[in-house]
Amino acid sequence: MAELDLSSDVVALTAALCDIESVSRDEGGIADAVEAALRALPHLDVTRFGHTVVARTDLGREERVVLAGHLDTVPLTDPPNLPTRREMVDGEEVLYGRGTVDMKGGVAVQLRIAHEVREPARDLTFVFYEAEEIEERYNGLKHLAADHPELLAADLAVLLEPTNAEVEGGCKGTMRVEVSTKGIAAHSARPWNGHNAIHDMHDILRRLADYEERAVEVDGLTYHEALQAVGIEGGIAGNVIPDRCTVRINYRFAPDRSGEEALAHLHSVFPEHELRVTDLAEGARPGLDRPAAQTFVEALAVPVGPKEGWTDVARFAALGIPAVNFGPGDPNLAHHDEERCPVAQLVAAEAAMLRWLA
């Protein structure tokens, strides 16, 4: 079994975590290593569910904070972008490799806090969960919230996904719908015997092109909505008038709207069409108006903005726990072939969290 030395510096620990390959559905090795390292710390109670590990202090503090991160990564490149390597780029030291951004840097910060902060001012719950990068039904945090919500109870949750080490509050919801036009198939040499479903799609696409996306302020942060086609298909054969065309639309909605309200809005955009909802995840309000979150923001003293993408913070929001995203790494480099994180950002993220919790 790989061993993790939690007393090493955050950069070495990030590299060690990355170098334990942990593509989704293959998190056994890294979960074993994390579990063993945490069990060696006497101030933590450790439990494990599948390849999800939870560690808690129980000091009877007035407040409790959750620090959460996922253990899995997307697949490696070919040739593999592991083991990690440190390189100087434009005078800056950078750690290269799968997971350096998404999100072994955040996991390393969690583990460093678990090791360093033995008598925190707030009780701490560390969650290391499996299968965030694949189908939702495997998601370890989803299962923990469903099966053991008491283990997640807290006044604030921090999800250490990459945010360039800035605070991103809440997240937008996301919904996907399919809208279809229906025609009548016919030979393409005799279109008057049919009706072209692809031609009819022009009006739906025009409405998408003309749509004015809302910018909405929620708890002091401005979320930018998005209503975007992400796929289209139609056609039977090169000599047939198509009888069906389907566009897939992704609606990213501000957290002032519930999923139900988001769907009602889409019905108002396409009143004459059936909408087939293929997936829906609620958004999360940032909760920055709540005291636990304000303390966090003040202690870190880093920029604060909205989270535009959907993240697992919404799972905490669904449990009534305000949640923010804060972690090292540029989110635009997550899943990237050239995934890499500046060493200084790993160090700064750890330092900011220690300022708050120590």
Added chain:
Amino acid sequence: MAELDLSSDVVALTAALCDIESVSRDEGGIADAVEAALRALPHLDVTRFGHTVVARTDLGREERVVLAGHLDTVPLTDPPNLPTRREMVDGEEVLYGRGTVDMKGGVAVQLRIAHEVREPARDLTFVFYEAEEIEERYNGLKHLAADHPELLAADLAVLLEPTNAEVEGGCKGTMRVEVSTKGIAAHSARPWNGHNAIHDMHDILRRLADYEERAVEVDGLTYHEALQAVGIEGGIAGNVIPDRCTVRINYRFAPDRSGEEALAHLHSVFPEHELRVTDLAEGARPGLDRPAAQTFVEALAVPVGPKEGWTDVARFAALGIPAVNFGPGDPNLAHHDEERCPVAQLVAAEAAMLRWLA
């Protein structure tokens, strides 16, 4: 080897031809049977190329006429729609089975003429060719036109494809082009970092929807053009702004336009877009203004109209030979699971051709 009795009536002969299974690329058996039956007729010179059979009279007549038909069929249904069966439907006797429409009835008429008309007023060239129903590179008539055009030389060609026993002159050309919009990929939660190629497609689809298709008179027949989307696709993943969307368009153009002119026209419809031509087949003028064709139309005394779909008559047109389509069977039932032909139409088509040639 199956034997064909050319002295039997046209309905029995059609059934016998259908019952020799001859799905494209498996025409050996039927070509053998047709070749043997023709070689038994002393007034014909018979040659064979692959599974294509040519039989000619050589009486030194002033005019020569080609009668052409293909030997292959599309695949059978499951369970197989062979052997043929005769049934009464609404008081009308009908021959059911694969090939009864496309086009063993026409082939039977060719063979009956070969057997019955031993001293024709015009020299006759019978062409029975392979592989019309599949990729063009296999087409027997295409190969014959390329390798032995002298065998096709004539004043008029009649292609005995199903036309409901009416005369259909010439054919429209067909061209397929792809038109793409280009965007910039981005995460669908942050579309302002990208540009949506699917949204941009609305203008192209609107132009197709609004396009006024020409009706063009050529040599006395009116062809109806068609400009129709036959396929569309775009999209990378459910959370990505698509950077490309492609619509496939089929242009069926009247035979007053060459393929080059048809493409120039499409450039005028989409002046700001690149057009990728994926296939092109020229149309054929009906040539009904030429004496050989006029004699044919007068002798048959059946309705005369344009051929809207593309057919192999265009191969004759390319050799400078006017060509018409005339054959038993409803073209809408070609390739149909319930492919069937009224017996009376087989008899009438044979009688009409004999009126002209005997």
